[in-house]
Amino acid sequence: MKKDSCPFCTINPKHTIIVKKFKECYVCFSNPRLMPGHLLVIPYRHVERPSELTARERRELFDVAIAYQEKILKKYWGCDVKQNCRPTLKESAVKVNHIHIHVQPRAYQDELYRKVQIHQDKVFRSITAKEVKQFLKLLT
16 A cells, blocks of 8 residues: 555544554554454554564554553453554455554453454464474574
């Protein structure tokens, strides 16, 4: 996606509700959202991967995400913080190629858990020696 058509670079105030602006990034409500209170921490500069961030951008982005997680944990059972990098997937209302961090308040056995995560035991597998060897070769 080009910067001029990126919804995180060209903010539509009718769609994007900004919580707070910082020097390198801003926090807004995710719209559409996965759960109530779902936030996005987004750098102003259009980059797609964490490796493209400057040290200052990276530090502020993660510091802000952690600060909002701590605020959420004062009232909620849990909070997921995550960043996805899936550049080959088609962009959509829920997939934007502009790095951002999701900060998601979690309630005990919330809708996401009941519909998806309750099945995680069927998806998670024990690591195999072959897999360790394969990924150590890639990672070292």
